[in-house]
Amino acid sequence: MVPFYYRYTPLLFIAFLWGACGHEKSISDRIALGEIAHYIEANPVYETAEMDYGELKFSQRSDSDLLVAYERLEKGGYVTLERLKERKRFLSKDSTFVYLVKLTDKSIPFVLEKTDKKATVKTFEYTLDEEGGVLVEQTGKSRVKATVTLRKAETDFADFAKKDPDNNASFTKKTYSLRFNGDAGWEVIK
Numbered sequence: 051m052v053p054f055y056y057r058y059t060p061l062l063f064i065a066f067l068w069g070a071c072g073h074e075k076s077i078s079d080r081i082a083l084g085e086i087a088h089y090i091e092a093n094p095v096y097e098t099a100e101m102d103y104g105e106l107k108f109s110q111r112s113d114s115d116l117l118v119a120y121e122r123l124e125k126g127g128y129v130t131l132e133r134l135k136e137r138k139r140f141l142s143k144d145s146t147f148v149y150l151v152k153l154t155d156k157s158i159p160f161v162l163e164k165t166d167k168k169a170t171v172k173t174f175e176y177t178l179d180e181e182g183g184v185l186v187e188q189t190g191k192s193r194v195k196a197t198v199t200l201r202k203a204e205t206d207f208a209d210f211a212k213k214d215p216d217n218n219a220s221f222t223k224k225t226y227s228l229r230f231n232g233d234a235g236w237e238v239i240k
Contacts, residue, residue, distance in 0.1 A: 077228070077236055079184045082196040086226050087178050089238035095176040095200055095224070099210040103151040104167045105134065110145040119209035120151060126206050128157040160207055173211035176200035176222065192230035200224055 108117045123129045135148040153161065153169060163170040182199035189195055200222050227240045 077186060077194055077230075079186060081236055082184050082186050082194070082228060083178070083180055083198070085228060085236050085238055086184070086196060086198055087180070089226065090176075090178050090200075096172045097174040097211060098162060098170050099173045099207070099212065101169050101171050101207065101210045102167060103129065103153055103169060106149050106151055108147045108149065110147065115209075117147070120149070122209065123157075123206060126156070127154060128160070128206060129153055160205055171207040171210060172205050173208045175203050175205060176224075177203065179221065182221075189227075194228050194236075195225050196228055197223055197225045 106120075108114075110117075120129060120131060124131045130152045132150040132152075133147060134150055135146075137146045153164075157169075157171075160172045161169050162172065177200065179199040179201045185197040187195045187197075202220050202222065226238050228236050229239045230236055
């Protein structure tokens with residue numbers, strides 16, 4: 051007759067492994083980063099600004115930076131500039147220009163909203179820095195908070211962003227909430 055503990059040794063070993071490895075609700079840094087990367091792909095993180103288009107008037111002196119920004123966009127193929135009028139002010143070094151600014155098809159990925167005279171454009175886009183790691187904090191049995199680093203990248207429309215003297219970083223930290231779903235596994239709920 052086989053002793054009792056020999057018959058159940060394989061079952062005890064499997065139970066020990068299951069307990070030692072944790073259960074399916076445990077989350078690793080790799081899983082958290084993967085879920086956040088998938089979420090960011092579907093829900094991109096970016097900064098925006100408003101940009102005028104249509105018939106625009108520029109003063110040579112006070113609007114020179116803005117005119118340069120539009121000229122850069124024209125060189126990149128995002129807008130077309132057509133000079134309609136030029137007026138030199140009498141006894142002044144300042145001139146006034148009227149341009150017709152049109153958005154091209156190349157600008158479509160950067161334009162989020164558009165009215166008759168204004169467009170909301172992406173100025174900065176953020177991407178997940180997977181090498182920066184993730185800080186995972188368990189907040190419940192099936193919930194965690196994961197903090198990651200997002201790298202900031204300029205778009206060609208960055209000249210239209212409002213200058214913020216307090217924003218001197220090339221990255222940001224963002225916290226995402228994840229929840230364990232019995233059918234789908236871990237997913238971002240924020």
